[in-house]
Amino acid sequence: MDQPHLEEGEQQGEMSFVDHLEELRWHIIRALASILVFGVAAFLAKSFVFHDIILAPSRPDFFSYRVMCEVGQKLGTTGFCIEEMGFTIQSRQMSGQFAMHLMVSVVLGLACAFPYAFWEIWRFVKPGLYPQEQKNSQGAVFWVSILFLMGLMFGYYVVSPISINFLAGYQVDPSIVNEFDLSSYISTLTTLCLACAVMFELPVIVYFFTKAGLLSPETMKLYRRHSILVILIISAIVTPPDVISQMLIAIPLVGLYEVSISVSRSIRKNDLKKLNENNTI
Template sequence: MDQPYLEEAQQNEMSFVDHLEELRWHIIRALGSIAVFSVIAFLAKGFVFHDIILAPSRPDFFSYRMMCELGNKLGTEALCIDKMTFSIQSRQMSGQLTMHMMVSFILGLACAFPYAFWEIWRFVKPGLYPQEQKSSRGAVFFVSILFLMGLLFGYYVASPISINFLAGYQVDPSIVNEFDLTSYVSTLTTMCLSCALMFEMPVIVYFLTKAGLLSPEIMKVYRKHAIVIILVIAAIITPPDVVSQLLIGMPLMLLYEVSISVSSSIRKSDLKKLNQNNA
């Protein structure tokens, strides 16, 4: 094997190693941000659990008060929640400590998500073509905003209504609802994170359309199939009640329609640029 070929191979190998090293540091910084927020959440135990995690289990929660005000304007007290008919217990010796650590990590992940995504995007963006970089401008902003909107929707809308429905459901008055802390926190975090991820649908559709893997025509043709899939996903990620499934399914259907508009806009823009180049 001649010397020039060996030198070129060594340069390519070093370039690949350099890229791995750069990716490693981006991942380290992303994980570091999650760790920092997790530690902060762990130290703020009282605020995190009393004012955030356990807030939907009390009748003075913001969403319940807004529902009651809405009911008063409509002339009905059916939407007012005076008391929660359940209690939360920890039935394992290390249950509270384990849950404290898990909740701290989840909050750290949620709070650090914009920065962590920005770090990964900084590594991916230089590998894109200039036109692709231009078309993906603002990706971090929109991904972060949609994630936050989904998180807030899950926390203030989907979770409290689901928790209230499940807490008040009884097959017989003699059965008392005493939920384990793990079950309660799992329901709350699953609803919130699922909504946060589902709200990223328009961004995913945007990039798939730019890549030529998706079109508004395809999305319109398979709209009925998508509705069925959305309802199935809602049934999987929510507790087994129709109310929770509709609370997740309806916004997802709306996001699907918004995604069709996004895909259509991208397609029109690409066709316009193609016509200009041909002219």
């Protein structure tokens, strides 16, 4: 039988509540410091950040558009090639560009520092777990970071460019010119990217919920239709008001849900196997 962490902590040196708060404070400070460092770096690299990252999906030579064009040419059509975006980006407020510069720096700082920041928080949480729980959570930082970055890249290279292209070319009347405010463009881009990054964490969430006995593959199968409906609602909330963007987020999320069922099933199978082995002994 595993001993509670309190007894283990007493063997290593008992910490008071104030000591725990002090330790948590330093973990948070280091996590915030990493975000600040990356944020300052992004702020100083203004030209690269805005021209090559933020505004890149607003130009026809963006990587995703070039890939779409090449795929279309191989299929014998030029319909996927984008020659012009059909919109301009403006800043209509005096402090608009500076405010967006700060906002983008903070978002990029958070995205780049996420693996380290999560590791710092995990270092504080992990000692409070039972030995078996620590064993079950091995690789948590790695998988959380990988899925976050995969979601971020998916949002940036797939969802955002297609959504921007669709919204830029949409007109209710040819006499109306699309002139988007800088804040609107950046908000759309960052929302799509961060939403994808967070939603890609679904398998990790299912893993821990299954390990905690709060979720089972049978439950996930039973409520599959309800979950798909929730996914569609979430996709509609976090994306611009167009069906294409919603489907671009909803389809991979449904796929991740199916993967999560497999993850839950695998965990349940391993737990039952260990239980049977212990009963046999």
